[in-house]
Amino acid sequence: MFLLADDLATNVTDPSTNSVIVEAAKSHPFVAGLTVFALAVFVGFEIITKIPPTLHTPLMSGSNAISGITLVGAVLAAGAENNDLASYLGFFAVVLATINVVGGFLVTHRMLQKFQR
Amino acid sequence: MSPTLIDLSYLVAAVFFILGLKGMTRPKTAVRGNLYGALGMLIAVVATLLNQGVVGYSLILAGVIVGALIGAYIAITVKMEGMPEMVALLNGLGGAGSILVAGAEFWRQANEQGIDARIATALSGIIGAVTLSGSLLAFVKLAEYKFVRALKPLDGQQFYNAILGGFLLLMTLTMVFNPTQLVFWAIVAVAFILGYMLTIPIGGADMPVVIALLNSYSGLAAAATGFVLENNVLIIAGSLVGASGLILTKVMCDAMNRSLLAVLFGTVGPKDDGPSADEVYKTVKATSAEEVAMMLEVASRVVIVPGYGMAVAQAQHAVRDLTNLLKSRDIEVEFGIHPVAGRMPGHMNVLLAEADISYDLLKEMDEINSTMEQTDVCLVIGANDTVNPDARNNPNSPIAGMPIVNADKARTCVVIKRSLSPGYAQIPNPLFAAENALMLFADGKQAVVDIINALKEG
Numbered sequence: 132m133f134l135l136a137d138d139l140a141t142n143v144t145d146p147s148t149n150s151v152i153v154e155a156a157k158s159h160p161f162v163a164g165l166t167v168f169a170l171a172v173f174v175g176f177e178i179i180t181k182i183p184p185t186l187h188t189p190l191m192s193g194s195n196a197i198s199g200i201t202l203v204g205a206v207l208a209a210g211a212e213n214n215d216l217a218s219y220l221g222f223f224a225v226v227l228a229t230i231n232v233v234g235g236f237l238v239t240h241r242m243l244q245k246f247q248r
Numbered sequence: 249m250s251p252t253l254i255d256l257s258y259l260v261a262a263v264f265f266i267l268g269l270k271g272m273t274r275p276k277t278a279v280r281g282n283l284y285g286a287l288g289m290l291i292a293v294v295a296t297l298l299n300q301g302v303v304g305y306s307l308i309l310a311g312v313i314v315g316a317l318i319g320a321y322i323a324i325t326v327k328m329e330g331m332p333e334m335v336a337l338l339n340g341l342g343g344a345g346s347i348l349v350a351g352a353e354f355w356r357q358a359n360e361q362g363i364d365a366r367i368a369t370a371l372s373g374i375i376g377a378v379t380l381s382g383s384l385l386a387f388v389k390l391a392e393y394k395f396v397r398a399l400k401p402l403d404g405q406q407f408y409n410a411i412l413g414g415f416l417l418l419m420t421l422t423m424v425f426n427p428t429q430l431v432f433w434a435i436v437a438v439a440f441i442l443g444y445m446l447t448i449p450i451g452g453a454d455m456p457v458v459i460a461l462l463n464s465y466s467g468l469a470a471a472a473t474g475f476v477l478e479n480n481v482l483i484i485a486g487s488l489v490g491a492s493g494l495i496l497t498k499v500m501c502d503a504m505n506r507s508l509l510a511v512l513f514g515t516v517g518p519k520d521d522g523p524s525a526d527e528v529y530k531t532v533k534a535t536s537a538e539e540v541a542m543m544l545e546v547a548s549r550v551v552i553v554p555g556y557g558m559a560v561a562q563a564q565h566a567v568r569d570l571t572n573l574l575k576s577r578d579i580e581v582e583f584g585i586h587p588v589a590g591r592m593p594g595h596m597n598v599l600l601a602e603a604d605i606s607y608d609l610l611k612e613m614d615e616i617n618s619t620m621e622q623t624d625v626c627l628v629i630g631a632n633d634t635v636n637p638d639a640r641n642n643p644n645s646p647i648a649g650m651p652i653v654n655a656d657k658a659r660t661c662v663v664i665k666r667s668l669s670p671g672y673a674q675i676p677n678p679l680f681a682a683e684n685a686l687m688l689f690a691d692g693k694q695a696v697v698d699i700i701n702a703l704k705e706g
Contacts, residue, residue, distance in 0.1 A: 139473025161364035164475050164483055171484040174266060175491025181273045184587055185607050187496060187594030190272050190329055191463050193282050194492045197265055198467045200289065200485035201345040203296045204477050208352035209311060210302030217352035221505040224308045224348035227341045230322070235338055236286040237323035242331070243282055245601040246275040 189242045196235025202228035249298035257295035259483035264288025265485050269492070275607050292481050307517045328602040329559055333590040336387040336459055342466030343379025346372050346473045347436055353476050356425050361476075366427050368475035370420040373432055374439040375469040381443035389451060390591060401449040406513060412442045446512065453633060453672035456512045457500045464493025496593045503587035505639075505650040521577075528676040529668055535686035537698035540627075540662050543706050544699070547624035549580040551616060553653050554596050555589050557630015557665065564603040567629065570700050571605060582609050584616035584626075584653045586634035598617030610650050617654045626658035629681075630692050632671030635663075637679055647673050661685040664695045 182190055205228045208221025249257075265288045296302065326334045350372035354361070361369065366380015373506060388396050419435045450458050467489025474482025479624070503506050544550060558564060571581050583605070589596045597610055620626070628635055635655040638645040655661050656679050663680055667689065670676060679685055688695050 160478055162416045167480050168471060168483050168487050171487040172491045175488040178269045179492045179495045184594055184612055185597040185610055186272055186278055188592060188598045191335050193285060194489040197285055197485050198342040198470045198489040200482050201349050201470050203292050204349035204473055206296045206308050208349055209307040210304050212303050217355040218307055220352040222311045222346045224317040224345050225308055225311025228345040229312050230319040230690055231338055231341045233319030234323045237320055239282045240307055242598055243278045246280060246607055
């Protein structure tokens, strides 16, 4: 919901259609982000406390792969028009994040297959 | 692709990440869960490639190819014993990625960023750099490179840490009022040193805590970068990982009865004025593989308690053979896994699963303890502090109050160990000298192989 609210706030052209939530998100993008953060932390706590100790190692490598989501930011930095230092920082970020994503998901897959039997 | 569509794709990706973690709650659904996570990542990345701001694809393509090759190579070649090192390395890369992304954004937008984005940029740099240097140090410690032994914490370490922390606070404030490239990279440099300083005093049995904590940091660094870019999918994915690492950290701390602060600042529990090792070990009885085989033959229930020593000796395949042999003779076999056995959360489970031992046989500490009194033979392989009854019986012991696997409560306890050398806690273990305990002095793998041979002959 907040994802949408955040997005609508930047795209809606007719202000009269804005709801209260959209209005709030519009005035404080940082607060909207913080809301998403807090809710996601709670969702994370709820799910992860249910994961059995047997799977804690794959959980770590798998969540490592998920933290490779910085690849999204890296792609934005490396793919921008201007060829400057930031592009090269972006390039290295793409390399590192891709190692994280590919290495993380692959090694997790390798481990989990052994738990399927 | 319109920004709305991209954001919707990010929402779908976030849902897949959550479903992926949910799949991890059971071994049967875990493979699918991991694939959900990978699918979510694919959706997020493809959507980003279609962003109007992305115009040049050559750098991205080159980076993805290089990264994918390296990542795939490591993931396919790494041994299951090397998993702690691998996770430590991946944690560090996550931190480094966050620094670079925040740094790139700051290079382009330094003058247009609001105060919130400036603070987030500083936080990305701090958390990312602490994660990077801490993880690299954890990696070399786990890989046991020789030069690591020369690295010692300084005298008055906490004092220097406090100064570094003060510096970081000051420079973050400077970022708010006068954001320059110099300040950002100075923050990264100081945080890099701080990460090293925080990790250097931590070793041995505390390693699982550090790995879990750095795992959490790598997620928080990604979330901070999400605030810099005002990008929800980074915030969601980062906070999920942050929460996951934090829970694992707590599980590890509880399993050692230590507070997180005590681990981080390298303090130990109350000092033991108890008897010396020589005194404790006066009544130690040694045994042979043949004698152990005879005891196993007449047993109806056997519990195996593995520790880090089993990983070092790579005895898991031999242990699998022993398990199958015993089961074929209608002897019940189960494993008692202490949460901090090994060098990272779940380390023993992965090693035993790799050796094709069904996860149904792997029991958590509480579960195995409730059946320990009905156990004929408890076989301790390469574990020490996690089976030390002093934790239960001696309130003055440095490990007092730490939950342990009650190996001493089995009718007979056989400890396979090279020598009587102490574990990480550096204290003698009365279990080794207990009335119902026998020591089998040997390499873990060789001892198990000898027992198997004796069983087959007997």
